[in-house]
Amino acid sequence: MKYPCGVIHDLLPLVHDDACSPESRRAVEEHCADCPDCKKLLDELNAAPEPSEMVKEANQLLPILKKWNREKKKYLWIGLGIALLLTLAYTGYSVLRSWKCVPMGKDDVVVLDIYQTADGIVHIDYDDLYDLNFYSTSIELGSDGCGYISAYRPILARRKEGPYHRNSYAGVSFDPESAFVWLDDELYGPHVSVDKVYIGIKDDPENCILAWEKGMEVRAATEEEEEFYRY
16 A cells, blocks of 8 residues: 655654554555655654764763853953952052142242232242142141141152143232131131241141241232232
8 A cells, every 4th residue: 555755754753763563664664665755854864863862972062061161250250350450450540649648848849939919918829849730739727826838749649840730830819917728617717817828738847838927028919910810
């Protein structure tokens, strides 16, 4: 009895897996002897690797995969560690370059000019001796009753040849007859008169520059300087 190819196609997997009756196997073999197409399908099934062989080959690859995963994790942690170190280094460098916490004494600052405008206000221009874009200053009253212009630089700062600031120099203005510094009472605080004004480290006159003292002769401001402070 001859069977159509469709029936044989359904039986081919059963024959390949040896899960059919002898009669079904005989029918498939007889059909494939006369049908090249079905014979080709049966040969392809017989040539395909057995699942057990595929599992065996996969098992042989497992140690390689495990080692590769271990190496991948190791290099991932190494990369994360390097990135963290670089981030900490950059952050630390930025902090050391920007945190203005080191007081500057007489060897770190220079008085550029001092003059008095027509309204009686004394103006002191000063600068640092470092290659800085900015530095911090504060006007403070010392324990000796003198006024201190305290300047602070970052921990990392490079000294330079000239005293002139890259962007601009600093300055302070005050009325020598009434007030120089203001203490932090409420918004502005009470004004306090002083007899001397130092630039440098507060309460350390030996490490400061005496910029002004009462009775000191101060040059008169030029027309340009008067114009600058007019408004």
